[in-house]
Amino acid sequence: MTRHELFAVGSRHPALMPYHYKECGLDNIYLANGFTIEDMDGDDYVSIENVDGLWKAIGLNLVRDQKTFAPKEIRFLRTQMEMTQAELALLLRVDDQTVARWEKQKCKIPGPADLALRVLFLSSTIAQPEGGELLKHLHEAVRAIVEKDDTAVDDLLFVQRDHHWDAQRGVAVA
Numbered sequence: 001m002t003r004h005e006l007f008a009v010g011s012r013h014p015a016l017m018p019y020h021y022k023e024c025g026l027d028n029i030y031l032a033n034g035f036t037i038e039d040m041d042g043d044d045y046v047s048i049e050n051v052d053g054l055w056k057a058i059g060l061n062l063v064r065d066q067k068t069f070a071p072k073e074i075r076f077l078r079t080q081m082e083m084t085q086a087e088l089a090l091l092l093r094v095d096d097q098t099v100a101r102w103e104k105q106k107c108k109i110p111g112p113a114d115l116a117l118r119v120l121f122l123s124s125t126i127a128q129p130e131g132g133e134l135l136k137h138l139h140e141a142v143r144a145i146v147e148k149d150d151t152a153v154d155d156l157l158f159v160q161r162d163h164h165w166d167a168q169r170g171v172a173v174a
Contacts, residue, residue: 019046021054025076029058055080056126063118063127064134071105077117078103081124092116 018030019037023046034054036047048054059080062073069077078088078099085103086096092113102109109117119138122131158165 026072059121060127060130063121069109071103075103077121080126081121091120
């Protein structure tokens with residue numbers, strides 16, 4: 001017997017309950033649709049449509065929208081990139097036990113490693129093409145900052161217009 005579960009999205013019919021997708025290793029993932037539950041000999045078996053696309057969507061959401069990574073999220077990203085703890089540690093220039101401690105919540109992942117993990121995921125095969133586009137925008141923003149960066153410290157004059165402050169460089173202040 002196969003049950004197709006459909007849940008409310010926008011103006012669709014009311015839902016009973018979304019499916020709590022614990023199989024990905026994260027505690028906070030729910031599916032509104034895109035899965036089938038089959039009853040086989042009294043046990044429910046779940047099939048996910050386009051599971052690779054789902055994992056990609058979860059990973060992209062984590063690296064774009066999550067402020068800090070929970071230990072399970074670090075492990076999720078690492079496994080989606082098909083890396084061992086030692087392989088990720090090598091790329092982040094830390095000890096493999098450091099990655100294990102992050103994943104076991106023994107210590108927090110520091111800011112530079114957090115950012116590097118995000119970039120590694122975005123550049124990984126699973127995150128394409130969306131990851132590449134995000135990296136392209138990041139690269140353009142960094143390049144623009146570097147190109148206009150200089151060692152001279154200009155005087156800055158801030159002007160308020162319509163409740164918004166704007167800076168003007170190189171203004172002589174008497």
